[in-house]
Structure formats: structure tokens, C-alpha cells
Amino acid sequence: MSQARVPAWVTVALLPAINVLLAFLVSALLFIYIDISPIDAAKVMWQGAFGYAEGIGYTLYYTTGFIFTGLAVAVAFHAGLFNIGGEGQAYIGGLGVGLVCLTLGEFAPWYIVFPVAIVVGGVFGAAWAFIPAYLQAKRGSHIVITTIMFNFIAASLMAYLLVEVLKPENTMATESRVFAVGSWLPKMHEFFALFGYEMSASPLNLSFFFALVCCVFVWLFIWHTRWGYEIRSVGSNPSAATYAGIKYVRIVCLTMLVSGMLAGFFALNVLQGELHQIKLNFVEGFGFTGIAVALMGRNHPIGVLLASLLFGFLYQGGAELSFEYGVDRNIVVVLQGLVILFCGALEHMLRPSIENTYLKLFAKTNEEAA
Amino acid sequence: MFETLILMLDATIRVATPLIFASLAGMFCERSGIVNIALEGKLLAAAFAGAAVAYVTGSAWLGCIAGVLVAVCMSLLHGFATITHRGDQVVSGMAINILAVGLTVTLGRHWFKQGGQTPALSGDARFAPIHLPGADALQDVPVIGLLYSELISGHSLLEYVAFAAVPIAWYILFKTRFGLRLRAVGESPSAVDTAGISVAKMRYSAVIICGILVGLGGVYLSVGQTAQFIPNMSAGKGYMALAALIFGKWKPWTAMGACLLFGFLDSMAIRLQGVSIGEFQIPVQAIEAVPYVLTVFLLAGFIGKAVAPKAIGVPYSKERE
């Protein structure tokens, strides 16, 4: 073991950063092809996402959503489960949150509604994840397929409920009625205004703090409790876990319950925080993007947080881009796909060369020092 | 009643065709050990390329070639990530799906200025139905006539190709040297490697075949079944094909059976709309969800465990990590 080792930050931070850059470079070609200067585009995106307070608010609002779905996927990954169903779980979680706001919210203030919505939204999301988990653990049904199917089923179920049950008689959009104003989660600018800080209005709301709490929770849960220990055991070596007396069925179900719960929390931000009514398709692909977030974040809460920020930036910056240039919003989707491609699928492509380069430089400085 | 049944079966064939192409494509890929959730994106990309080129050149054939080429390119990208660079197969699949959604619309808008759609195809830019000889003559013969003229005759070329592809795929997979090696590489790549066969070469051939088949499926969507490309027109068919593949336990005939079942459910759903049981009207959403529910149901119990190729999802490398 004479060879020098590459320090962790190279693989954990430098490599992803270079991969993201590469994704940006490739998309720059596309920008040039459709006659937009990539430099201007980058400026607009950066300005739009971080250049002014409202933009930052939007960026963090999207970040909040990605944290929930990203954590959901990450937790499942630790048990070796690939939860593609975040989309459906978030959707059904939204039903829970929405029902609480529609009923309890009528007469209770937000600070009472919020904890109840957390519980009910979490339970709804968890319940939707539980069925595929149970089938996987007990009957060996492939969880990737069952969760995909459950996304479709959730979409049908919610469409039915919204069209036939929740929609008020006199409106025509497929959405529930608006929650009572008192049950709305305070926006961050409203919240800080209480303490005398002025911020410009944006959808960023208190659930952002809850998302941060969830990051800490996941960190503690996975790495500092015996249940997290059991989850990681099952994920890394199922037969060793069995030997250790860890019950596979129980752990798979537990993991997916937690995962579904986190996905269910997604609705707190979007429904109770911003839309204030249950809308058709309010998840809008955030569940799927959560997979990318988890992967880029290496399934660690801090990584998920950073990756969420990146995707928040892409979403908000992309909106600005289409606002300024009228370019198609799908160009951001391309960017997103490239980020996943380079950071996730091709993560090993540059690794050896970067590590070697680092070692060469590192060795040189050593020699000079000697 | 009989006529309705024939018409339902007729619709079944149309709905099942892209599913059959895609699930056969997935079969080759997964049999070689590569999980393929990218079928969705490949279908979409091929549909777009097919319709775009068919429109520009006015030839369905050129469109078909372009669609297949694009799907093969996407497959090669998938292979490049998963075989050459041992990237995660599901993640690269997701990346391809997302890229396909974004690129088709962005390029489509830039080229055709119709919001990502391609202009409608007509004439030679489409695959017209093929009327088998004697279909008209036989039309009035009871039972057989309808069966022949409606169900067997009158489909577009690609539909016949899809059904012909099933026995061919079966033959290749189980009766040829290539098939033996392909199945082996999905079960035990190291055994294949030590037998002096290149694992990478086998897997690349598998992804290329996958590209060709799924490309045909995509082209069928836009050039055969419909006469233009519409953003997101794959609408989950790639996932359904994957479900059919698993349902069919990674075998061509059974996978086709599953595709036909899904197709039949779909055509039944269309006809069951507005049907009520007693007082209770069955919501359309419930009927729509039937194939999905059924898939879960069947996966959970009736068909027992679906045993995937053993090495699936694991990038092959001689060196241990």
C-alpha cells in the first residue's frame, strides 16, 4: 500500500462538481444550436436563481420539495430498495395534507394544522409505499415495477377524487376548494416580518425548516439508531443481516414506510405552503427528480441538501430563462437529464483520470517539499 | 357481439404492437444483464426522429430508418454508461428518459415551430394498412371473413413485423450460438469471460438489438399508429412494456402474451366506459387503473416469483472494487 490515497473531498466534491460542469458544457452546445448564447443563458439563470431575493425564495421553495423527495429515495436506497414511487407517494401524501387542511383547517390555526398535516400526510405517503414494500418483502414482487404501477394507480385515484369528490360544484379546474386562510403555512417573508426583517414575497414557507429538520432526522435515523443500522445491514448484505437476526420483511416495510412518509411531506410545502388547494398533478415530476437528487447527493442528507439546491437552481433559473428568452422550458429538462447522466450514470468516467491527475500533482509537491 | 369482439381484438393488436417491440427490446437488454427502464425514453426519441424524418423526406421508410438509428444511438449511450463506464443502469435509464423528453420537444420546437409536435404525416410518409389478398372477397363470409378481413388483414406493416419478431426473437435467444452467449452473459458474465467471449461485446450487441426493436416500436407510434409526433406520446408505454417483460418472465412468447393482455385491457377499458353495475357507475379512472392493478396483483401472487437474469443490474468488472 505504498501508493498515496486520494482524499475524500476529491471524490465527494470535486468529481461531482466537474461532472456538473460537463453537463453544462454539453447543454451549452444545445443552446448554441438553438441560437442562444450559453454565457448569457448562464447569467440569466444565475441572476434569476440567486441574484435577487424573490428569486432566492423561489429557488429555496423548489429546494424544499426536492429535499423531501430526495430524502425519500435516499432512505430506501440504504436498504437496497429502489423507490421509484416517490411521485405517487407524494401525491397521496398530498391527499392527507389536503384533507387535514380542508377539515381541521376550517377552524384551527396553522400551527395546529401543521403538525396534524405532518402526521396525516406522512401516514398517507407511508401507506402508499407500504403496499409495494410488503409485496416485495413477502411475495417477492419487484419493487421497481410495483412502485411504478402505484404511481399510475395514484394518478387515477387522485383524478377520480378530484373530479368526483373534492372539486367544489361551481369550479371547473380539477382542484379542491381553497383551504381556509388561517391554515396556510406562513410564508418565510411573513414569518420574518414578525421579527422585523423585510424580505420580498416568494412561495418559500416554513416547511423549509421542516425539510432541514427531516435532513437531521434522516441522518440520525440512518446512522445513529439501531433501526438505521438494521436498514443499512439489509441494504449492504441481506444474508448477513438475516444471520444477525434482522428481520427482512420488517425492515423492508419500515424503510419504505419512512421513505413514503418523507415523500408524503412533499405536500406540506406545495399544498399547505403555496397552492392552498389540492390540484391535479401537483407533484409535477418532483418525485422522479428526487431519484436524481438522491444519487447526486450520494444518499446522504447533506448531499441531498446540496443536490436539492442545485435542482432548485435549475428549476428557478430555467424559469427565468424561459421568461427572458421565451425559449422552451424543456431545455431545462435537457439540462436536468444531462446532470443525471454525467453525475449519476457516468460518474466513473472521469474518476480515474481525475484521481491520477490529483496524485501526480500531489506527488510533485511532495517531491519538491522533500 | 362477435363483431365487437373482433374489433376489440383488432384494437388490442394496435395497442400491443409498440409494447411488443419494446418488451422484446427490453428482453434482449435484460437477458444480457442490463436493466432497461430507458425503454420509455428510447420509444419517445425514436417516435420523434421517425416522424420528423418521415415528414421532411416524405418517406415512411426513411423515417423508420432514422427512428431506429436514434434509438440505437440512445442505446449505445446507455451501453457506454453502463458497460464501458460501469455506471448505474437504472440511473442512466432515468437520465435517458429525461433527456428524451427534453430533447424531442426542444428540437421539435426549433425545427417545426409547432410546440414540439411534428406536422401531420400523410400519404407515403405514413405506413398505410396492408390489405392481404382476398380480404375484400372474403369479407362477407361469416366468421372467417370478419376474422380475416378485420383482424388479420388491414394492419400496417410494423404490426406484422412486431408479431413476426416474436418467433424470431425466440429462435435467436434459444436456438443460436448468439442466444446461448447472450443468456449466459446475463446469468454469469465471469463464466462468459473465462470462456473467451467478450462480455462487453455481447452486451453492446444486446443494447444495439434493443435499440433496433424499440426504435421500431417508437416509429410505429408516430408513423404507423398516429400520423405525427406529439410531445410525451410514449405516455408510459415503456414502463408497461417492462412490466410485460417481467410478467412474461423474460421470455418472448409469454411477454407477447402479457402485451396482448395489456392491449386487450386497454381496448376493453375504452369500451367499458360509462358502464355501470346496478346504480353505481364505474368511474373511468377505475377502468384505466385496471392494467396497473392487475399487474401488481399478478406480480404478487398468481404467477409466482419472476426470477430475473442473475447478473442483472450489476456492472461487470474483473477487478473487485
Added chain:
Amino acid sequence: AAKPAVVYDTAGKFDKSFNEAVFRNGVEVFNKDKGVQVREFEPQNEAQREQGLRRLASRGFTPIVAVGFNFASAVEKVAAEFPDTQFTIIDMVVDKPNVQSIVFQEHEGSFLVGALAAKTSKTATVGFVGGMDIPLIRKFACGYEQGAKFANPDIKYIQNMTGSTPSAFADPAKGSELAKSQFSQGADIIYAAAGGTGLGVYQAAKDAGNYAIGVDSNQNFVQPGTMLTSMVKRVGVAAYGTWEEGMNGEWQPGIKVLGLKENAVDWALDEHNASLISEDMKAYVEGLKADIIAGKISVHDYMSDNTCNF
């Protein structure tokens, strides 16, 4: 200078439906006629509806047209924040001093094409293919059914919705299957109020030698010869009107209900379908139109009570 703007619905401005009508018959025409660029924005998710409106307003754009009923709550909120900006919402009513609400009497136009279909049908069976199953589409369906039954009380009416998600507006394959299914049940004319899905219906009608009826904009050209007519809903013209009013300082808040009378919904007769419509037929439909305008025939609005009891 005039600074007109528009925010499309999340379906995008090329949805083959009303967003596209705003773009083609409103924005493009306005740009050409007035030499003034209309600022456009396409939100990609729910949160950006508000964001788009707010940014446009803060940059001094006015009037800002919000396309579609989905904008109700966003317009309500942002209109309160920018009392000096003029907002116009289409297909929905928002009660604010600086909001103009434009709604259409789609059921009236649908009634006309329904009657025309019933009179033309040889099998006494007419079909309807809707996009996503939402009240707005049922409004189309209900008017159509009423019109058909008005013209021929014994008519058989078949109705299908394509689905329950927005993708139901973009699934021509399913549209074509639904059309084939309805043809097999005897229908020989189908009215499609289904956005892009309708294209599959029109194609199927052409393949089967039956008729189809277009929607929103004049779609007679799509399959000339087998498009019986189109139910035109002049969203673009309405948007155009509101910008023009803004330019001329004539813009007024309040509700604008646009129907046959205002020539905002209509049936389309042009060179593509002229050969299909006999003089008698034309006179009959025009007669019905006059009766509706005159109030002699009352067409039931599904959304008035969420039922289709006429």
C-alpha cells in the same frame, strides 16, 4: 407604449387547443397588426403561474392575459398586489376591480354542431370524444348532446372521455381507438373536444370514411373532406380584443360572457367543408343560431348546475 402580455396555461402554447388559439389568433395577429410584441410566458409548474404574473406586472406589462381557468387563484392574488395593472382571465371569473373575466358559451356552439351532426348522420348515431374528463369538456358534451337531440329526438348519443389526466389532451392513439369504437357502435359522426387527441379522431374518421367535427379553432383543413365542421371558440380574438382595449384605453374590468351573439363561438363553414353542407342544412343551423341568440332556444350550461339535464 403598450405593453401587452400573456401567460399560458401549463399545457403550453402549442396544446392544439385554446392556448394555441390564443397564440395563433391572438398573439401572432396582434404582433402583425399593431407591430407590438406581446410578451409571452409559459409556466412550467403551478408555482410559476403566480411568479410569471408577478414578474410581468412588476415590469409594467398591462393588460396581462391569463389563459385558462387554472389561473383563478394566481390572478386573484397578484391582481391584489398590483392594483394598477390590468388582468384578463379567460374561461374563469375572478371578481377584482382590476380583472376582466372572459367566459365563453361553448355549449351554444356545441349545440349547433350537435344539431348539424344529428341532421347529417345516416345511422342516427353521433359520438362525442372528450379529452380530459373535466367539467369544461362536459359543458361541450352537454351542449352537443342537447343539440343533437333537439334536431332528432331519437338520436343515439355516444360519449367517451379520453382520460383523467392532462395527457388525455395529447393522446391521438387513444383518440383514434375511441373513434373506432364509436364507429363500431354505429356512430358516423364524432365531435372531438380533446385537444391533440382529436387529431387521432379526425384521422380515424377519414380512414373509416366517416365525419368528424373539430373544436376551438377552425380545424376543417386538418382532414378536408371528412371534417363536417368545427366548433370555433374565438379565444384568440378575445385576447386580441383585450389588448386592443388596453392600447386604446378602453379596457374595462368585469365579466364578459361571449357566445354566439358576440360571434365568439360559432360553427365553421369554409372551402374545406362547403361541399358537405347543403344549403338546407346551412339554413337550418343558421336558423338555430338565430333562435339561440334571440333566446328562443335555451341551451343548458353544464356548469351552471354540474348536470346535463336539459
Added chain:
Amino acid sequence: MSQEQAYAIELSHIDKKFGAVHANRDISLQVPKGTIHGIIGENGAGKSTLMSIIYGFYKADKGSMMIDGKPFLPSSSQDAIASGVGMVHQHFMLVETFTVLENVVLGAEDGWKLNESLASAKLKLEELATSYGLEVPVDAIVGELPVGLQQRVEILKALYRGAKILILDEPTGVLTPQEADHLFKILDKLRAQGTTIMIITHKLREVLAVTDNVSVMRQGAMVGHVATKDTSQEHLAEMMVGRKVLLKVDRGQAAPKQSLIEVKDLCYVDSSGVERVKKMSFSVRSGEIVGIAGVSGNGQSELLSLLGGIIKPTSGEIVLNNNTISAANPSDPQLVRAMGVGHIPEDRHKMGLINKFEAQEAYIMGYHQLPMYNKGLLQDKKAINQSCQTNMDKWDVRPADPTLKTANFSGGNQQKLVIAREMEQDPDVLLVGQPTRGVDIGAIEYIHQQVISSRDAGKAVLLVSVELDEIMNLADRIIVLFDGAVVGEVNSDDANEQILGLMMANIMPEHLKKGAKPQGEQS
């Protein structure tokens, strides 16, 4: 040997690294034609790597090779096969879902039509089978065959491809002594026909019995070559380890007391309906070591899993430390541990450890629920670290760093970590599976001593091992399994390789039958 054509294989200055692991260092070697050449060395010495380089599976970083005097530069196994090299890998390279025939044909097909290849292969296989005594059921699914037969398939694969140089990587690990003898006869026959054979083994006796020359490897380097006739077991062992080693531990007399493991009519049928354990009965008393011998795959793994609570008995019962486990009253690994049972699993990679975990995390596996490792809802990381540190020091696990990833320990040290974990809880009953598999001689000594001292501390020890030497060295009584049933029992003083070998093939020697019919005799 001075003729230029005399060497079948010549290696010069072969060097190979796997990342940071230097698996082969500057290795040179010459193997005369038509000889059997033994390669020995501790685990991880780089033997398999070297052979795989000859087979073209790995590419050497440096160095060159010659076959029959001609330069040989394989870019894949295909080239090696074409040059007449065949290899039977340590871990079989078989497609388990394929038939024997398909496995043999794979990569050596006659043409693109499969049926034709299979038909001609069948004929050729029959020929090979009769000429070498290598009969196999050609249409059986390989995964369903016992390991001994699977190995035959591997040998047939090589011969089918016309191997002139045959490499066997630890071929006898899965064979009974008699089967191994049979294999050696085949090797003799092949040698007589001019085939050159290289055989890796760590059974020194076998080396002395079959080879012409021996090369010894240590830590990736070649430390010596000797002609077999000039050497001895002790000498070879010393070369391997680099110092003198004790090949036999001293074991005092056992003083058994009350019975702590009682197995009565135990049966187990697995999920595919195969009866894996058939009416087993035996007991183990406090203060004795009972060895379970048998060719691997004859029910030992299932027996350990049943005793460890991992799988549930189909019928019969187990009494562990006065707790009864049966089909009606099943147990689980947690409960079994609570009964005072320690379980050192057979395969530390598959069961004993989790490679991704830090040593301290692996150290609490199975005991992670204990109050001593938890503080309320959270784990007590400090207590875990301290406990692990203390015991790494005590059990000489090197490096004694609780935060090092398990994968980064050598095999022997991983095993010590597992043993430390299981013994530190001071169990009354100790289940020990293959304690020294993949562990070098130095660590073997240490582990054997620990097993014996725990016996002397009054524990009941059940030892499962496929190494007859180990069983004979450690056990006080030996039970032999065949096909899931007990063939018979011998006192270790009465046991020798011959007797045990016969019993492992389900033949009970007359003089040991003790009147009563042995349990579980089938045919």
C-alpha cells in the same frame, strides 16, 4: 531440460497491481512440459492472480510469457484457449441455470446453430468421459449438481477445448479424500499423455503426493522453487509463512459435563421442496468439541442455520441450553443469541461481516440491540467504539482501528473480528463454521488455540469444517454427514483420513458400527 522446447510455460518478471494491492511482484517461473507443477502459498499470496494472467483473464502490468517457447501475449481468455491453456477456477465459472452440455459448449460452439453444436458436443463429451472416467449427466442443470460434479464439468470444459496446459486452482477443496485421489489419477493420466498441469493447493500432503515440482509464493512474490522429491511438509510450510509453524495444536483431554445441544430427529425441507436435513440426532456436551465432517453441501450449512435460528426446522427439535426449538416453537437468531449461543458463520463475507461497514459496526452485528450499545433511541457510539477497540486489542486484530472499513482487513483479521464478537459475549454454546477458511497458517494457529481454550472454559463447541485435518486436530468426537443425514460418529482418537473419507462417501466401516445401525442410512 536444456532443450529449448522443454518448457511448456515460461514467465518472466510478471507484475500485477489491483489498485493499491500489489498482487504479483516480479514473478518468473518455468514449467517443464508434461509435468505437474504445484503452486502453494498463503491466502492472498497472489496464486490465483498469477494463474489468471496465464489464462488471459487478467493482463499483467509488466513482464512477458512464453508457451512452448513461443511468445505468448493473450489479450483475452480466448487467446489463451487458442494456445491450449485451460483453467479450472477456484470459484467455478459456470452458468448455473444452464445444462452441463450448454456450459461445455459455451464459447466453443461449432457454428451459429445451437442444436448442431450441442449434438456434436454430446458425442465428444461421452468420449472424454469414458477415456478419463469423468462421467457427468450431460442434460442436468448445473446449479442442481453437487460441487464435485460441477468441478468435473469445469475440467471437461477445459479438455473439450483441447487444453494442453491445464491449470487447476484449489481443485480439492470441495472433494472427499477419495474423490481427490480419483482426480489425481486423472491428472496422472493426462500427464502421461503430455498435458502440462499446474495445480494450486494449500494441502501440503497433496502437493507431495502428486506434483513433480513446487513453487512457493508469499505476499505476491515467488519465494522459491523446489523439486517435490527434495522437500517435506515442514519445509514447505516454513517457506510459505517465512517462519517455523506448528502444524498440530496441543489439545488436552476433554472433560465433558451436561449436554447443552440436543438435536432430536431434526428435519429441514427447503423452499424448493428438497429435504436438506434428514432426521439428525446428536448431542454436544459442555466442555467438548464435536466436529461435523463431510463434503460440503451435505447438510452442514443447513444444520448450522437451524441451530443458529436462521431457518426453521420442518420437524424434530433442538434443545439449546435448555430452550426447545421446534417447528411449532421456532426461534430466530436474536432469540438464539439470548439463549447463550455464539455463532461463527461458515462464510464471513456472505454472513459474518458487512464489507461496507466499519469494524466497529461489524463488531456489534447481531448484538446491536443490546442495551450496552444503545442509549435511549440512539446508538451509543462511544460504548461501541470502546468495546470494539478493547477487543481488537485483546484478540490481536490488526490493524486495531475500529473505524477502518471491514473490507480493508485481511481475511485472517476479519475472521478474528468475527470470533472476537461471538466469543466476547461469553456464550455457553459455540457454533463454529469453517473457522479457518481463507485464513493463513499463522492465524490458523491462533484461532485453533482459541477454540480449544473455549472448550476448556466449559463451552459446548460444535465445529463444522470441510478440512479433515482441522476436524481431526480439534474435535473430541466426529460426526460425519452424508446427504443431510448422520452417517455415524467416531472418537477422534479412532479416526483417520481413510475412515472419515469412507464415511463421507456414506460407507460405515464395519468395525465402527457398534452394533446399532447408524442413523439416517438411506440406500
